[in-house]
């Protein structure tokens with residue numbers, strides 16, 4: 001007689017590695033749920049919204065020559081509009097994204113002026129609660145659809161939420177009628193994150209240097225450019241540029 005629970009358990013054991021493999025083999029999942037602006041906005045549901053810091057830019061889902069489907073996102077900006085942007089924001093946008101992931105934002109756009117750019121914002125626990133990745137500027141494309149693509153590495157531990165901003169204007173303001181369509185935000189790779197900081201210098205002298213994962217070094221709380229370094233038998237010593245003495249020592 002077959003033992004059904006045992007059989008189910010064995011089947012689960014056999015399939016688990018296959019499922020893990022399938023998950024690893026499909027990294028290019030679009031995190032944007034309405035990439036082509038085809039859905040009708042539903043009140044109270046997260047998704048694309050138009051907003052700006054100043055001015056009266058006009059946002060609509062337009063049927064005027066979309067790149068795909070029936071609609072594209074249209075934004076009409078006038079001189080004085082600043083940071084006019086289509087924003088895609090959900091509380092779980094980065095739920096599957098980890099520190100060290102290489103994230104690719106791509107979309108199609110057409111614009112008469114080189115005023116805008118794109119930005120990705122990721123929520124994190126540390127103050128100020130988010131980190132922003134300003135990406136490439138838009139260029140003037142005339143009437144032609146042009147593909148935009150930019151890749152960045154996540155340097156924080158995402159807490160799930162965040163947003164994508166497609167900006168028709170920034171602090172550069174002026175007349176602009178820009179269209180966006182077919183937006184994709186996906187994890188395109190991973191780099192093992194570097195450690196948060198490595199202490200350099202001589203602890204006995206109260207000297208501490210910190211290596212930051214984004215590539216900068218601070219020493220005694222100042223950027224490394226203000227210090228000159230020399231190697232010693234016991235490590236690295238920072239010299240004060242003005243006095244040429246080990247920093248922290250009395251002059």
Ligand SMILES: [Ca+2]
Pocket residue numbers: 036037038066067068069070071072181182
């Ligand atoms: Ca579309």
